[in-house]
Amino acid sequence: MNLHQLRFVREAVRQNFNLTEAAKALYTSQPGVSKAIIELEEELGVDIFTRHGKRIRGLTEPGRAVLRSVELIMQEIDGLKRIGKEFAAQDSGSFTIATTHTQARYALPRVVQAFAQRYPKVRLSLLQGNPKQVAEMVLKDQADMAIATEAIASIDGLISLPCYQWEHVVVVPHDHPLTRITPLTLEAIAAYPLITYDSAFTGRAKIDHAFQLRDLKPDVLLEAIDADVIKTYVELGMGVGIIAGMAYDADRDKGLRAIPVGHLFGTNVSRVALKQGAYLRGYVYSFIELISPTLTRKLVEQVMNGEKEMYEL
Structure with a gap:
């Protein structure tokens, strides 16, 4: 078992079970992806995917359990990489926020301005969409944070905190x-x-x-x-x-x-949402504090670690 096999399984699901598209996304060949997945199935002793001929069509019941474990493992791997990057460069990097037009246009300009002055080496990106879309961006690791209304409060896989x-x-x-x-x-x-x-x-x-x-x-x-x-x-x-x-x-x-x-x-209530179990760089905590001073780094860390389940304004 290796990380490449786990990445192939995750990407196959993300690409709606299209192995050709999964291979393109991972810059490898489709036969290589297919072979690696079959080898992983043989090692685990279960079929991860249902198939029709040579095409995969969906996840089997044990496949869904495997995918949950794969997501957790890959999330931890990503966290380890981010830890290394953060300690190598405490005040630089990239930071992507997914939010609605109203938040981006009216609520965030002063926050973004203050953040840019404090962290001039951080490359900040704003992605826009409706609440469901911005939540999906965080779940799929396309964004580090979502900011929207109550609609993002109860989405599986996200930790949501009220801002204002x-x-x-x-x-x-x-x-x-x-x-x-x-x-x-x-x-x-x-x-x-x-x-x-x-x-x-x-x-x-x-x-x-x-x-x-x-x-x-x-x-x-x-x-x-x-x-x-x-x-x-x-x-x-x-x-x-x-x-x-x-x-x-x-x-x-x-x-x-x-x-x-x-x-x-x-x-x-406008809320900030983060991916459950995600590793947050120091400047992400600073951005959250700029949005809502009551959301201190200590409080956010407690919620992310499951030590404090509920926090409301």
Whole structure:
């Protein structure tokens, strides 16, 4: 048994059981991958994959158990490599964050700026997607960290910690009738066409749930993944916008007024998610502390080590 065989098994699964693609990803030959997997199966005495002719189609039941062990072993190997790199260069390296547009555009700029000033030798990358996509990026080792809303809180294989709370706001032109209604109600909002987030983003589920509880069916005229797009169409008079509070800037959005609606749609929590068992370099802890000072390195290490299972704001 060797590490190459384990890498081949993991990559075959990642490439949807396509050995040709697995071989390309690992810069080797397809026959070599196939032979190594067969040799591993013979050594273990079980079939890892189900087959149709020469093609593999899926994992057998013992194969799923083998894959879990392979993932743990390869994760430990990656951790050992990172340890060596960190002690060789404490303040340099690469750091990839997967996050949503709202976080990248509104919540992270000052954090990223402060981090870049503190660690000028670290190459920082931001990948964007919806909460499910950014979680997958971390699970597949395409990113070191995910930052999104509650949607990433209960995904197997991730450790998730809350960073900060926020509420939605309704955005309308300054002379809009909703600005004269206090307190604002769901019925009043539902009387107008709505422009808000796509269902995969930024607390949209809470918005829909609030209307459902009151048996209201608002006319969602337009869905977007970008608050700037939502605000643009609100300024054109096409409808009432519902966006994350952090996405409204009174200085920039001078043509709009924001009305807090936390009393209608509740409080949302942005979270940071890390791969369970991952080895974190020192500057990753520093980045987390910049996002939320309450998330100290000691606390994060406790959670990563399973010493403290729950932490909430």
